[in-house]
Amino acid sequence: MRLRILPNFLVQAILLHHGLSAVVDNSNQIPKLHPRGQIVFNMGSSWSSPASKGQEIFKPADAVATDPSEDPRYRRFTHFLKLNHHDHAIFYHNLQYHNHLPYALASAYIFGGSRDHLHDVYEECSKELEQWQDSPEEIDPDNWRAHLGDKRYQRAYLSFFEDEMEQRGHDWKATLWHFLTDKQVDEGGNDWDNHQLLYGLTEGIGHPLIHLGYALELEDKGLAMEALAMAAVSYNKVHELVDNPYPPLPFITTSEIREVLDKLFDDPNYDDICSKNGMGQPSKILDDPPYVTFYGYVIQKERAALLEAYQKQVEASVMLFTTSHKAGNPQYDFFLAHTVTAAQALRVILPHVDTQQTWHLVRAHMVLMAQVYLSQCRPTIKDWFVDDYDIGNKDWDYIKKKALESEYKYDSHYLKVLRSLQEFEKLFGTGEPGEKKYNMYLKAAVKFADEFSGWIGFSNASMKKLDIKDTNNTQ
Incomplete structure (x- = not known):
């Protein structure tokens, strides 16, 4: 039954019962709702x-x-991105915190920060970061879905995605979108429950989404593979x-x-x-x-x-x-x-x-x-x-x-x-x-x-x- 076909007095009664008030005219339009005591929407x-x-x-x-050969600032910027990619884990402090160094560097670079400023950003923001730690086991094409949502596998997932990129002729975009949109329906599952990594990007208060955004904007393959690894180990239930x-x-x-x-x-x-x-x-x-x-x-x-x-x-x-x-x-x-x-x-x-x-x-x-x-x-x-x-x-x-x-x-x-x-x-x-x-x-x-x-x-x-x-x- 659609709301628009209900008599106005009945609509009012139902809404009031549920703690809602409504502005209803004599037309057949759906009423505009205003929850009682609300402070947000009616502004x-x-x-x-x-x-x-x-x-x-x-x-x-x-x-x-x-072109790095023509822009010393960009050359310095990408150098620090690579250094962070090599040295620092995506998650640190008992796997609770996200590595935000790429975002600080990228924002400073886009705002016009000098080479010296980018150096200072790297030095300051990397102080609390941690080195990579080995994962409990390696990730391969047969088990890559087995440890989704487990941050202990961040290093293994990054290595796996980088290996896959190498096998694709270092085509990072093809690798990125292949794994983001790869579909799998579990045995006995519903057809719509396909577990695409793309559908878990807002996990971890949006960090995989944010990381992917910077990877695409900067066209940086290291950030792209980090985004995949972050999405994999953050994957949970938002898509449901x-x-x-x-x-x-x-x-x-x-x-x-x-x-x-x-x-x-x-x-x-x-x-x-x-x-x-x-x-x-x-x-x-x-x-x-x-x-x-x-x-x-x-x-x-x-x-x-x-x-x-x-x-x-x-x-x-x-x-x-x-x-x-x-x-x-x-x-x-x-x-x-x-x-x-x-x-x-x-x-x-x-x-x-x-x-x-x-x-x-x-x-x-x-x-x-x-x-x-x-x-x-x-x-x-x-x-x-x-x-x-x-x-x-x-x-x-x-x-x-x-x-x-x-x-x-x-x-x-x-x-x-x-x-x-x-x-x-x-x-x-x-x-x-x-x-x-x-x-x-x-x-x-x-x-x-x-x-x-x-x-x-x-x-x-x-x-x-x-x-x-x-x-x-x-x-």
Whole structure:
């Protein structure tokens, strides 16, 4: 039974029973939903520019690679990428942390950092990294799926993928896409349950996705093989939340990411999410995920709808990251930052995949946003923190200066976020003067660059710094 054929009074009764209110007119249109007590969605979300400008997302991103013999900076940059690839493991500190050195180097290089600056970035960011350790056993063509999701095999997976690349005449792109899209249905499994590595890229708060984005943007075979290894040892269950063609469809569906976050915000089932799991534990959310909410996010499998969904997810991730702190106490959450940088990685990757894969990756980014949003205790989005921010005469040159000269110039996440915001403006434009969202990405970048004083989000102490619904006396 479709919602539109129900009498208005019945719709109202059902929605109120489920803690929802609705704006319903006398037409046959589906009502616009507003969860009671909600603070997120009814703030509104005007796009920064018409979606048509974002059609560039279906074109490859500008190439970063150049001729090393003609560019000493690029030669120094690629030297450090190779050195990191040879010396440092992808995961370190008891396999808990990701090696972010390539992201810091790439961001610094793209922002125009000198050769000496790139050297300093490498020296500073490599201090805490660890050398490669042998895996329990080798990976070969017969067992390469046997240890998916096991980080102890990071070295073995990297060696395996590099051997496969060599057998393909060092064609790293062919090797990359072969393994990302290789399909296998387990005996007795469903036809749709094909376990493509591509469908696990948003595991590990999006790091495989981010790594792949840099590999494609820089056209670097070392990063590409690292991305494959990272995807392999991070692979888990996200694809199950995205791919199931027979989900328990909820009564009401939406194509609005802000409405998904809003429903999570207003759902009393998650009032104790942080007291139960602790803050900063995104992986635990997938142990008992909000299936109905995930399945209720419906996107048509065609380019215009996918572009629209992607742009809205970009805006939502930026607003969630930059406006979820308390008024007068600007703080920036480490995990929320990954929804922004993963969205930028999507921009690089999507031109290389087909419509079905685009649909999957956009929905997977939604799952990542919802997963992190819950893990960080459902903070409140307040768009006006960015919309009304006065940047004065500051521009992207100012952001470049902050990236290369501030006290956080060696912080890979700080650099990644600033660069992502700049890339979003290149993709979607500034909008028109006078519009509510005019210059939103530059405003967000200046606000973040000027206010940042270190990352929060790792413990429940951070709950007092984000603007979180007071369900557990945490304010």
